[in-house]
Amino acid sequence: MxxxxxxxxxxxxxxxxxxxxxxxxxxxxxxxxxxxxxxxxxxxxxxxxxxxxxxxxxxxxxxxxxxxxxxxxxxGYRADLAPGGGHAGHQARMEEIGEAECWELLDGHGVGRIAVEEGDGLAVFPVNYRAVDGEIVFMTAADSSLARAAASGAEVAFEEDRLDEAFSQGWSVLLVGPVRTVSDGASVQRITDAGRPEPWAGEGRDTMVTLTPRRVTGRRIRVPGAPGTPSGAAGQA
CATH class of the missing domain: 1.10.260.40 (lambda repressor-like DNA-binding domains)
Structure with missing residues (x-):
């Protein structure tokens, strides 16, 4: 409203x-x-x-x-602190997240991490993203590792997560699949109309890349008694 x-x-x-x-x-x-x-x-x-x-x-x-x-x-007390420094929760358990909920957790847009193969091995870096029609969209520089991977249709891994350190629980979503450069006008306009991501790193990143996942998986850690934990979760394996 x-x-x-x-x-x-x-x-x-x-x-x-x-x-x-x-x-x-x-x-x-x-x-x-x-x-x-x-x-x-x-x-x-x-x-x-x-x-x-x-x-x-x-x-x-x-x-x-x-x-x-x-x-x-x-x-902003924790803005400069690395996440994940808390202790494991008591009787914590891990559960799989279905594909439909994985997309819901991605929330349409945000900041995640992408793993790309470079000449001297894997590189992982943060990226702004937007989910559009079952694909993940990134804006990158023309000479970036991601742009080079997209030019060859290479496969990458993309991960997004959330942590609730106060209750030692959280979730992560992983997408794996090929990336490609988007250059045809109709596709660019469709994605732009949906709202293309604006990179935090600034201007000069005008190459549009999409990840078409062949695999979408997720995991969640729950702690009995923590917010969001269903009643009766304690003691389940």
């Missing part, structure tokens, strides 16, 4: 405001909806996003819960 607050395209002036706005957009929530979840007012959510506030910890906790994240992530 779009609102008058959402249509302003304000100048966000704080790191907290940027993270709040980005997370709200990711969840597809309006400021009114976040305010209702957090027990606040839409105007205050706008203030948090657009100003340089220092809200109290009680409100930050409510806001993090409303945005289904943590205070640490909203405030």
């Amino acid at each position: 779009n609102t008058a607050h959402d249509r302003h395209a304000p100048q966000i002036t704080s790191d907290l405001g940027r993270r709040v706005a980005a997370r709200r957009t990711q969840l597809g929530l309006s400021r009114e909806e976040v305010a209702e979840r957090a027990g606040s007012a839409p105007g205050f959510i706008a203030y948090v996003e657009e100003r340089v506030p220092t809200p109290g910890i009680e409100f930050l906790v409510r806001l993090a819960n409303a945005l289904e994240t943590t205070v640490q992530d909203l405030t």
Whole structure:
């Protein structure tokens, strides 16, 4: 639901405001909806996003819960920390994720990692991506490893994951298949209309590459009692 607050395209002036706005957009929530979840007012959510506030910890906790994240992530406390440093969960178990749910978890777009064969071995690097019609789309530089792989139709591996370190659980999705360069006008326009990914690394990456997966697999680690764990999961093998 779009609102008058959402249509302003304000100048966000704080790191907290940027993270709040980005997370709200990711969840597809309006400021009114976040305010209702957090027990606040839409105007205050706008203030948090657009100003340089220092809200109290009680409100930050409510806001993090409303945005289904943590205070640490909203405030950027862990932004420079490598993920996966927590301890394994008690009675954790791993389960396979079906292909349909794998695509749902990819959420249409994001940042993942791609593994490409180079002259001296495998190279793995982060890439912005968008899922379009059962393919993964990347924008890259014409002289990049990914572009060279696409020119020859080489096979690559692409991985995306999420970690909830507080509860020692998470998931990962792996796609394997050939990549190709997209050059015909109709395909380029179709992907552009769907919203091509914008690389964080900046301009000069205007070569469009698609990954057509022949294999889509996923795994999830669940910990009994953690959020999102179905009732009765404890004790299952």
